[in-house]
Amino acid sequence: MSIEKSPLRRKLDKLFVPLTVGPTLLWIAAIIVYPTAKLLFSSLQFRNPVTNELEFVGLRNFQRLILAREGSDAALGVFNPSFVSFTTNTVIYVGFSVSISFLLGLGIALLLDKDLKGRGWFRTAVIVPWILPYVMSGLMWRWMFQSDFGAINGALQRLGIISGNIPFLSDGALAMMALIIADVWVFTPFIIIILLAGLQNVPEQLYDAAEVDGASRWSRFWNVTYPFLKPSILVALTIRIIFDIRALDLVWVMTQGGPGKSTEVWASWLYRTAQVFNEPGTGAALGVVLLAVTFAIVASLYKIFGESPYEA
Amino acid sequence: MAHVELTDLVKEFDDVTAVDGISLDIPDESFTVLVGPSGCGKTTTLRLIAGLERATDGEIRIGENVVNDARAYERDIAMVFQNYALYPHKTVRDNMRFGLEQHDTAEEIISERVNETAELLQIEELLDRRPSELSGGQQQRVALGRAIVRDPAVFLMDEPLSNLDAKLRVQMRAELNKLHEELSTTTVYVTHDQVEAMTLADQIAVMDNGQIQQVGEPTHVYSNPRNMFVAGFLGSPSMNFLEGTLEESSAGKFELDLGGAVHNVPDEFTDALEPYLGDRVTLGIRPENIALNQDGVPANVHPATVEVVEPQGEKTVLELKLDTGQSIKAAVDPDTTVEMGDAVNLRFDRDSLQYFDPATGKSLTYDVKIEQQATI
Numbered sequence: 001m002s003i004e005k006s007p008l009r010r011k012l013d014k015l016f017v018p019l020t021v022g023p024t025l026l027w028i029a030a031i032i033v034y035p036t037a038k039l040l041f042s043s044l045q046f047r048n049p050v051t052n053e054l055e056f057v058g059l060r061n062f063q064r065l066i067l068a069r070e071g072s073d074a075a076l077g078v079f080n081p082s083f084v085s086f087t088t089n090t091v092i093y094v095g096f097s098v099s100i101s102f103l104l105g106l107g108i109a110l111l112l113d114k115d116l117k118g119r120g121w122f123r124t125a126v127i128v129p130w131i132l133p134y135v136m137s138g139l140m141w142r143w144m145f146q147s148d149f150g151a152i153n154g155a156l157q158r159l160g161i162i163s164g165n166i167p168f169l170s171d172g173a174l175a176m177m178a179l180i181i182a183d184v185w186v187f188t189p190f191i192i193i194i195l196l197a198g199l200q201n202v203p204e205q206l207y208d209a210a211e212v213d214g215a216s217r218w219s220r221f222w223n224v225t226y227p228f229l230k231p232s233i234l235v236a237l238t239i240r241i242i243f244d245i246r247a248l249d250l251v252w253v254m255t256q257g258g259p260g261k262s263t264e265v266w267a268s269w270l271y272r273t274a275q276v277f278n279e280p281g282t283g284a285a286l287g288v289v290l291l292a293v294t295f296a297i298v299a300s301l302y303k304i305f306g307e308s309p310y311e312a
Numbered sequence: 313m314a315h316v317e318l319t320d321l322v323k324e325f326d327d328v329t330a331v332d333g334i335s336l337d338i339p340d341e342s343f344t345v346l347v348g349p350s351g352c353g354k355t356t357t358l359r360l361i362a363g364l365e366r367a368t369d370g371e372i373r374i375g376e377n378v379v380n381d382a383r384a385y386e387r388d389i390a391m392v393f394q395n396y397a398l399y400p401h402k403t404v405r406d407n408m409r410f411g412l413e414q415h416d417t418a419e420e421i422i423s424e425r426v427n428e429t430a431e432l433l434q435i436e437e438l439l440d441r442r443p444s445e446l447s448g449g450q451q452q453r454v455a456l457g458r459a460i461v462r463d464p465a466v467f468l469m470d471e472p473l474s475n476l477d478a479k480l481r482v483q484m485r486a487e488l489n490k491l492h493e494e495l496s497t498t499t500v501y502v503t504h505d506q507v508e509a510m511t512l513a514d515q516i517a518v519m520d521n522g523q524i525q526q527v528g529e530p531t532h533v534y535s536n537p538r539n540m541f542v543a544g545f546l547g548s549p550s551m552n553f554l555e556g557t558l559e560e561s562s563a564g565k566f567e568l569d570l571g572g573a574v575h576n577v578p579d580e581f582t583d584a585l586e587p588y589l590g591d592r593v594t595l596g597i598r599p600e601n602i603a604l605n606q607d608g609v610p611a612n613v614h615p616a617t618v619e620v621v622e623p624q625g626e627k628t629v630l631e632l633k634l635d636t637g638q639s640i641k642a643a644v645d646p647d648t649t650v651e652m653g654d655a656v657n658l659r660f661d662r663d664s665l666q667y668f669d670p671a672t673g674k675s676l677t678y679d680v681k682i683e684q685q686a687t688i
Contacts, residue, residue: 210410
């Protein structure tokens with residue numbers, strides 16, 4: 001027996017897809033497509049500070065950003081020295097923060113995956129740094145690194161490790177180190193949570209099989225744990241790197257890119273250019289560079305970690 | 313090759329005693345099956361032999377060595393897991409190589425052994441595929457291959473066929489039999505499937521509640537269960553139990569009052585059952601040892617009504633209700649023409665009768681039957 005549908009019912013059936021998918025597509029367009037297009041467009045424009053009018057300038061913003069100004073000392077090279085120095089800062093900041101927090105997070109996750117006493121309590125405690133607002137963490141670390149009455153100077157002196165105060169935040173290299181420490185402290189819990197979830201996916205029997213096969217701890221990690229952890233590593237590193245490249249909160253609260261420009265990273269440079277110096281065009285150009293670099297990094301992460309253990 | 317000996321083996325997890333003082337001798341080259349319902353401790357026992365669990369008490373001996381403190385890989389065993397536990401990101405070849413590589417085996421020996429084993433199992437053309445590209449049956453072969461390639465002293469198999477469909481399971485069962493014939497490696501095999509246990513084992517150990525209920529040759533255990541658990545666990549449909557009061561007739565014969573009907577106890581059991589006169593006794597009879605007797609021979613016949621007829625091809629299983637109210641199953645010839653509601657007379661094969669103490673479950677006639685079999 002065939003079931004006759006009423007005309008209204010048939011009409012509704014036809015509308016099902018547009019009605020359910022439509023709003024989502026509009027939403028994606030509003031929050032992803034439009035801002036990205038706007039960013040690309042803005043990076044090709046220049047706001048005349050006198051007339052406050054927008055002019056189309058082609059790739060000039062990129063040129064100003066990346067290449068040395070015309071007439072500048074040729075000995076300094078073809079690149080804009082700010083670009084070189086801030087890029088270096090970004091690479092140091094992101095590179096150290098991400099790799100240290102990743103290794104630390106992996107170690108703690110492996111430890112918490114074991115059947116240890118008080119594991120539940122520890123799992124909860126370990127998340128705390130991540131759930132604090134970043135600005136608050138930044139302020140806390142700024143106070144702790146403060147050179148005259150900061151907790152870290154105090155502790156080091158009491159332990160007899162140092163005699164005079166160390167000006168953590170007013171020395172370029174030390175300020176970068178302080179930033180990295182704060183960043184690792186804030187974001188390691190995120191790595192732990194993601195990797196811990198990934199560790200639950202490893203079938204218990206595979207560990208048994210590896211044990212019977214006589215695999216060493218190291219071999220068990222590489223041959224059983226790692227293949228199953230790869231998707232989680234991908235997620236953790238991708239989000240972590242994206243966050244850090246864009247991270248402004250910690251840097252702005254702790255050092256504002258200083259002392260001098262020794263901790264100026266792309267995110268703070270972008271903010272300063274677009275908001276403080278009112279050069280939205282150059283800022284947008286920097287945003288495009290940032291977007292491209294992020295894409296490239298994520299793509300290579302997918303290449304390395306993207307294969308699920310079950311895929312052929 | 314090695315024999316395995318378990319002595320008073322105990323394994324406790326927190327408050328639960330999973331294995332409760334097991335002693336079992338697994339002879340060299342035997343195929344021993346641990347069988348029992350889930351939670352009976354059979355898998356834990358296997359894992360204890362494997363070294364994946366540490367014994368709380370007792371001794372495990374493989375060959376001449378006590379291996380209680382040895383790591384799994386030091387025990388010269390190989391294990392086949394229920395879900396195969398193949399490394400999903402490795403090819404079949406690498407799965408099979410892995411164990412050998414961990415032991416620094418020479419490259420030529422590894423490839424030779426892998427190729428030999430693949431040939432034995434007819435999986436040569438699968439060597440470069442990954443587990444996800446294989447069917448369940450093929451994965452099962454690879455899991456076997458990974459064990460065989462190691463040429464261990466003992467194979468440990470944990471329900472290796474339970475994830476296969478019925479047809480494949482029967483086929484793999486036959487192949488396991490053939491493989492064991494060929495390799496003669498001592499095998500300990502865990503299953504909850506009593507058919508698998510009966511067909512594969514040369515020695516069967518029926519377990520329940522962390523204890524071994526009975527050990528022996530499958531057919532022997534099947535025909536001579538030591539207690540009601542073993543009697544009921546082996547066989548499908550399982551043995552019928554009818555409880556009654558043991559009485560002595562005016563003629564001096566023993567009879568079981570089933571509550572309205574009387575069952576005559578064969579004379580050879582009189583001595584064994586005498587202490588139970590006046591007590592409750594359970595009669596055990598397997599469905600296939602019950603015959604329909606529609607003509608009604610007067611001696612030892614139990615009238616019953618047919619309630620369900622289940623044709624199963626090679627036999628027909630009848631669910632019947634005795635006139636005393638007890639339910640009973642009979643497996644009869646498929647040509648038998650009975651219908652629901654028919655009144656029939658059941659005749660119990662007198663050589664297959666068993667009697668149990670309903671309180672302890674212990675067989676009261678085991679010793680008599682063993683003696684009888686010895687004199688024949």
